[in-house]
Amino acid sequence: MSENKVSQRRFSPRLGSNLRIVSSYAILTLGALAVLFPLYMTIVSSLLTAKQFGDTPPDFFPPTPQWSAYSNAFFSGHMWHYLFNSLQQTVEIVMGASITTVLAAWAFATYSFPFKRILWTIVLSTLLIPFEVTIITNFQTVNSLHLYGTMWALSVPFMVSAFGIFLLRQAFLGIPREMREAATLDGQGSMGFLWRVALPLVRPQLAAFMVISALGAWNSYLWPLLLTTNSTTNRTIQIGLKALNAGTIQGFNVVLAGSVIAAVPMILIMIFFNKQLVRSLTGGALK
Amino acid sequence: MTRRSVRIRQSVGAYALIAPALTLISVFIIYPFLRNFKLALYAIPPFPGLPSKWLGIHQFTTTVTSDVFLNSLQATLLYTAMVVPLGVFAGLVLAVTAHQKLRGMAIYRVIFSTTAVSSVAVAATIFGTLLNPVNGLLPWFGINVNPPFLQNTTWALPAMAIIGIWEFMGLSFLLFSAGLQSLPEEVMEAALVDGASPVRRFFRVTIPMLSPTIFYALAVGTIAAMYTFGQMDVLIGTGSTTYTNTDTLAYLIYQSVTVQPNAGVAACISIALFGITSLITFLQFRFLERRVHYVGE
Numbered sequence: 001m002s003e004n005k006v007s008q009r010r011f012s013p014r015l016g017s018n019l020r021i022v023s024s025y026a027i028l029t030l031g032a033l034a035v036l037f038p039l040y041m042t043i044v045s046s047l048l049t050a051k052q053f054g055d056t057p058p059d060f061f062p063p064t065p066q067w068s069a070y071s072n073a074f075f076s077g078h079m080w081h082y083l084f085n086s087l088q089q090t091v092e093i094v095m096g097a098s099i100t101t102v103l104a105a106w107a108f109a110t111y112s113f114p115f116k117r118i119l120w121t122i123v124l125s126t127l128l129i130p131f132e133v134t135i136i137t138n139f140q141t142v143n144s145l146h147l148y149g150t151m152w153a154l155s156v157p158f159m160v161s162a163f164g165i166f167l168l169r170q171a172f173l174g175i176p177r178e179m180r181e182a183a184t185l186d187g188q189g190s191m192g193f194l195w196r197v198a199l200p201l202v203r204p205q206l207a208a209f210m211v212i213s214a215l216g217a218w219n220s221y222l223w224p225l226l227l228t229t230n231s232t233t234n235r236t237i238q239i240g241l242k243a244l245n246a247g248t249i250q251g252f253n254v255v256l257a258g259s260v261i262a263a264v265p266m267i268l269i270m271i272f273f274n275k276q277l278v279r280s281l282t283g284g285a286l287k
Numbered sequence: 288m289t290r291r292s293v294r295i296r297q298s299v300g301a302y303a304l305i306a307p308a309l310t311l312i313s314v315f316i317i318y319p320f321l322r323n324f325k326l327a328l329y330a331i332p333p334f335p336g337l338p339s340k341w342l343g344i345h346q347f348t349t350t351v352t353s354d355v356f357l358n359s360l361q362a363t364l365l366y367t368a369m370v371v372p373l374g375v376f377a378g379l380v381l382a383v384t385a386h387q388k389l390r391g392m393a394i395y396r397v398i399f400s401t402t403a404v405s406s407v408a409v410a411a412t413i414f415g416t417l418l419n420p421v422n423g424l425l426p427w428f429g430i431n432v433n434p435p436f437l438q439n440t441t442w443a444l445p446a447m448a449i450i451g452i453w454e455f456m457g458l459s460f461l462l463f464s465a466g467l468q469s470l471p472e473e474v475m476e477a478a479l480v481d482g483a484s485p486v487r488r489f490f491r492v493t494i495p496m497l498s499p500t501i502f503y504a505l506a507v508g509t510i511a512a513m514y515t516f517g518q519m520d521v522l523i524g525t526g527s528t529t530y531t532n533t534d535t536l537a538y539l540i541y542q543s544v545t546v547q548p549n550a551g552v553a554a555c556i557s558i559a560l561f562g563i564t565s566l567i568t569f570l571q572f573r574f575l576e577r578r579v580h581y582v583g584e
Binding site: 020021024025027028031032034035036038039041042045053054057058099100101103104106107108111112113114116119122123126128129130132133134135136137138139140141156157159160162165190215218219221222225226229238239241242244245246252255256258259262263266267269270271274277278281282 | 294297298300301302304305307308309311312314315316317318319320322323326377380381384385387389395397398399400401402403404405406407408409411412413414415416417419421422424427453456457458461462464465466485510514516517520521522524537540541544545550553554557558560561564565
């Protein structure tokens with residue numbers, strides 16, 4: 001402890017160190033303002049009346065918070081309905097993708113079968129194909145599968161993830177081979193071992209995958225936009241927000257209330273599952 | 288059981304396990320990707336059911352040399368050139384600054400991560416309101432642009448880029464934070480002991496040490512930026528894009544699927560966008576990866 005203090009004093013002169021601390025906080029606060037100021041103004045403005053919203057100078061604090069913009073967004077703007085659509089889409093994608101991904105990752109990690117190498121290469125190479133360049137045919141495919149107009153059309157194409165298979169296969173490969181062999185000797189089948197031993201062991205990676213999968217589903221824009229341009233029943237919250245922007249309901253405060261409604265669930269996920277989120281977002285970055 | 292029958296049983300089991308994932312990947316990723324190449328060679332019949340007309344490479348060359356395509360390509364590249372370097376730089380500076388044993392860093396981390404979880408529709412809505420010529424903040428700051436930002440040939444694309452930077456900053460920050468945490472502390476301490484100034488340390492030690500992460504952030508950011516169109520759709524829309532020059536290539540694909548359906552043209556643009564993005568990624572690998580300094584190699 002005392003040694004630490006001595007070395008600090010020796011190598012960073014007091015003045016320089018203070019300057020460093022002050023400038024560090026200055027940089028961080030500037031960055032935080034760039035992030036928070038737009039968010040703060042959004043929340044404040046959503047609590048203003050439509051008339052107050054045009055005030056000069058702008059209100060940086062709501063004089064008397066008005067919640068009517070939220071009820072307008074929820075009911076007249078159907079955000080309530082869209083919120084449940086988004087929830088359904090997200091749950092379907094997370095559950096579906098987790099199942100297909102876990103099974104495939106388990107097979108690639110522990111089974112030997114013909115064409116394994118080439119199939120693995122194919123799975124990995126699909127990571128390079130962005131969704132945007134597949135929409136022409138996918139749009140026709142959901143039509144010909146008679147999925148158009150159903151909630152399944154929004155979720156089925158995303159019920160698999162090459163990234164997830166990659167992530168979970170790595171995790172499964174980390175489980176010692178001896179454990180599996182011992183379980184086999186005890187008469188436990190491969191599926192029993194996966195369910196009772198392997199899955200609990202890779203829970204951190206599975207959780208990370210589920211969080212990133214939920215984030216992608218909730219925030220997805222292109223596919224729900226394509227599918228719900230003409231029908232409003234299956235709109236997700238993001239497309240509902242776009243519709244609010246297009247101005248069928250008057251008032252910027254309503255649009256901003258809508259953006260708060262659309263943003264809050266993922267901000268909650270970020271706060272409660274921060275570790276999983278960071279792990280999944282940065283998963284590919286570290287060697 | 289013979290060894291052979293065990294092997295067969297194992298193979299059957301493995302195929303049963305990968306079947307759901309492989310089916311979905313084939314139907315929704317591989318098939319539609321490959322079908323682009325077929326679609327690009329044919330003209331779509333005026334009425335469904337009529338045979339498609341073979342056009343060969345002609346349709347592709349006409350599409351990629353058209354003014355619409357070239358304008359979009361320019362918008363896409365300009366947008367990427369604005370978003371990626373600034374987003375990477377902002378994330379890098381914030382992550383390096385937050386990577387100190389100072390009070391309150393945890394709060395800053397949470398704040399910076401916020402933009403990584405914001406959807407494009409949310410970010411576009413927020414900035415669209417701030418930039419609004421009547422009710423936004425700009426008139427109060429005394430900034431008046433005519434025509435307003437979102438209808439302005441010069442300013443519409445930079446406005447879209449601000450939204451992109453704001454969104455990318457969070458991910459970029461997270462990537463660099465993770466990168467910094469994985470660095471051996473001795474090197475940083477050695478530089479500190481040497482008495483190198485913070486700016487010198489940043490350029491001589493931190494940046495070389497972080498070069499794999501910088502490279503990764505550039506690659507990921509470039510791919511994401513090249514396929515952007517969300518904020519253009521929310522704030523500008525298909526109607527007015529002709530004079531704001533904010534139709535990115537991804538937006539052209541979207542439009543040729545719904546607004547003016549033409550699968551052949553859409554396929555040509557998809558192939559071109561995919562090819563150009565892959566080329567940029569390849570060049571980044573070719574010329575930047577050489578400069579990447581992997582710790583411990």
